[in-house]
Amino acid sequence: MQSVAPSSTIGFKSIIRTTTPSYTATHRLALPKINIIQCLASPLDAANAHLSAAAPSVANGFTSGGIGKSRADWQSSCAILASKVESQQQNTDKSSGADKITVVNGVNGHSSLDLVPVNKLPKPLTIADLSPAPSHGSTLRVAYQGVPGAYSEAAAGKAYPNCDAIPCDQFEVAFQAVELWIADRAVLPVENSLGGSIHRNYDLLLRHRLHIVGEVQLPVHHCLLALPGVRKEYLNRVISHPQALAQCELTLTKLGLNVTREAVDDTAGAAEFVAANDLRDTAAIASARAAELYGLNILADGIQDDSSNVTRFVMLAREPIIPRTDIPFKTSIVFAHDKGTSVLFKVLSAFAFRNISLTKIESRPHRNRPIRLVGDENVGTAKHFEYLFYVDFEASMGDVRAQNALAEVQEFTSFLRVLGSYPMDMTPWSPSR
Ligand SMILES: O=C(O)C(=O)C[C@]1(C(=O)O)C=C[C@@H](O)C=C1
Secondary structure (H helix, E strand, C coil), rough: CEEHHHCCCCCCCCCCCCCCCCCCCCCCCCCCCEEEHHHHHHHHHHHHHHHHHHHHHHHHHEEEHHCCCCHHHHHHHHHHHHHHHHHHHHHHHHHHHHHHHHHHHCCCCCCCCCCCCHHCCCCCCHHHHHHHHHHHHHHHEEEEEECCCCHHHHHHHHHHCEEEEEEEHHHHHHHHHHHCCCEEEEEEEECCCEECCCCHHHHHHCCCCEEEEEEEEEEEEEEEEECCCCCCCCEEEECCHHHHHHHHHHHHHCCCCCCCCEECCCCHHHHHHHHHCCCCCCEECCCCCHHHHCCEEEEECCCCCCCCCCCCCCCCCCCCCCCCCCCCEEEEEEEEECCHHHHHHHHHHHHCCCCCCEEEEEEEECCCEEEEEEECCCEEEEEEEEEEEEEEEECCCCHHHHHHHHHHHHHCEEEEEEEEEEEEECCCCCCCC
């Protein structure tokens, strides 16, 4: 896997402006990462806003159009969804076409062209600019949150071994990078065996229109990193991603460090920060690869509280994959119910009756309708919190049991969306070392 500057590989090359890397020349990489401003500044931003606005109706397409009774129904729901998204994007692309050519070529096309030197004249778009998909021969571009050396980059490499990994400064940007065709896939963490769920990504899965097309489970092996010559006694601060701090909580205490713990955006970013600012009182929790990339020493190795520390990542794409039944598949759904948690048992019994195992259940606040009032004047008013339930179950949408289970779930729920049906990660178990 290579890490690349997004601007070097994509069609519409000049749309993506890149930041100057903040680390110094002593650090071997100079890889800019995409940030939200860059995504929003793109002429395709309007397309994204359009897509977000379309969210409720698309979700309803799944709900009322039916997670049908058959595999064909489900596949056609996906196809309808995909074509809606594509046509909306095309419309928006058309409407902003003129501006795009101006921006692509980095020249203001509306100003007096005769003053532009010949070698700076706009170049015509080529088929390559319009065909960013890997099926056209280019390498798969995979967006992840963080900087090179982050575990998410390693997960992208595990999921797509020869991909171009594109660093993004926020999860939101990784979603947008795929929606705007800057990347072909995003690889995002959803849960860790010690730290629990990464709630932000559950919320974003619902807000965006991407499909889960796979999962990878990555053993996470943390190291305590500091500048060369720095010893543990010099430290008064440890910085890292909040998940990494949570995964090393007990070990940090056992190491006898008298330090404050501070959260930053990603583990490798913490290492980069220590190196770039020459911080001799601060250590970072990050990977051994981050130590190498940013020129830090490993003060302690394997500091996660449990050696079987695993983070589960999902792969996201613009299109769903065709569900298979000849290999183990998992399906992820999200639903809500007017009567909230009180009917959860009934909903889940649809899976139990069909011997379908659930592998994960997560609840998140129902932000459109956070409170449900129950009661009357005589007894008072109970205020129940409303939730969205995310469930992963061990069956493919190509399996008739799953189709029937979802048809039944649909009867009980006010909202239901299939986030994806995808192969389970069945790689042999290897602890993080
Ligand atoms: O900061 C990183 O290196 C990441 O890739 C993010 C992340 C996470 O969000 O959970 C990924 C894996 C580890 O669990 C720790 C951090």
